[in-house]
Structure formats: structure tokens, C-alpha cells
Amino acid sequence: MSIVARKWHELAEIKDELASRDLFPGTSGNLSIKVCDDPLTLLVSASGKDKRKRTLEDFLLVDGEGRAVEATALKPSAETGIHVEVYRKTDAGCCLHVHTVDNNVVSELYADQGAITFRNQELIKAFGIWEEDGEITVPIVENFADLRTLAKEVGDVITPGTKAVLIRNHGVTVWGKDGFEAKKHLEAFEFLCSYHLKMLMLQQSRVFSSTPIIHV
Secondary structure: OOHHHHHHHHHHHHHHHHHHOOOOHHHOOEEEEEEEOOOOEEEEEEOOOOOOOOOOOOEEEEEOOOOEOOOOOOOEOOOHHHHHHHHHHOOOOEEEEEOOHHHHHHHHHOHHHOEEEEEOOHHHHHHOOOOOOOEEEEEEEOOOOOHHHHHHHHHHHOOOOOOEEEEOOOOEEEEEOOHHHHHHHHHHHHHHHHHHHHHHHHHHHHHHHHOOOOOO
16 A cells, blocks of 8 residues: 555544544545655645545645645645645644634633643643643734634644644634544533533633622
8 A cells, every 4th residue: 555545544533533523514624644754745635525435535745835746626725835834834744723612712711822831731731741830832823814824823823832723703723643643632622612611611600600799
């Protein structure tokens, strides 16, 4: 089996699993896996496909500029440039982008701060952070309509310690050295977002319930 075929199968397995969790509503989201470093080539989602189904046209091979390597009628995901930036700036081997209610709400709540920091949570260990007071910061960028600008903004906030980037009201992009690690990072990040929002709601509920009712 060729390396492209092996990578295709690995990415298809990840797509199937994430689709079973309803992480690709309305054909949203995209995913990719690196095939070669030099020159950079990757398999990336074909645009507009129903990711709940597996077909021979789910992915296409593109180069470091996001252009199809072979003649095809398929179009790469409109956000392929974001994936390319991740591969250029990190040692990632797989990159996943999904939209969920939780990560969109978090991105909106903290967009003006430009980042959100999670701390004192067991799931932070999924990112290789084992300190007792460990924390991880996720940058948040604006959702630029021009996708080249958006890709550049994502690339500009990536540092060696960055594992994910939130796009305001446009989901999260996470990555890892391979498909397994990328999926692990995605699962951990979604847990952190969900926990954080539930804690905020609980805190607000406690404030409301402790407010005395004044009868007039």
C-alpha cells in the first residue's frame, strides 16, 4: 500500500469517527493529513461533501500552496490555507477543524481578549502538560471573510506551544503529530470548552439565586 493510500485510510477513519459524533453539521468542518514534508503535500477534505458518507472523492492531494497535485474536478476545502499554515509553522502531521456550539460560544465570549486560558483541569494532560498547575492558552482570531487573510492570521498566532486556534464564531482548528494525537487534542479541547461553559452557567445561577428579592 502506498503512503498516499495509507494516509487516505487513516484520515477516512478519523472522518468517520468524528462524523458519527455529529461534528460536521451542514458539510461544515474539514480535515487533512500530511503526506510529505519536502515538498509539502497533504490530503485535504474535498469541498461540499457530506462527511457522514465515505466515498472515493472525500479527499484530494494538494501541494504547499493548496493546489491540487493531480488533475481533478474536486475542489479542496476553502480553508485549506489554514491547514497549510499549521504544517508550515508546526511539526503537525494531522489537522482537524470542526464547528461546535461550545467552541463557538467560547470564541465569542473571549474574542476581545484574543485568547482563552484553561487551567487546573485534568484533561490538560492530553496536550503533554503535566505540571500540577498546568495551563494551556488557545489564541482567538477574527473570522475574516477573505480566507487568505484568515489563514495568515491563524499562522501569525501560532507559537511552538500552540495546539489549537479558535476562529471567532467559526470553530476550532487543532493539530497533532499524527491522526491519533490530533483527535486526542480535539476531544480534550471540546471537553475543556464544555466544562468551562457549564461552570460559568453554574456560577451565574448561584449569583442569581443569592440575590435577595425586594418586594414593593
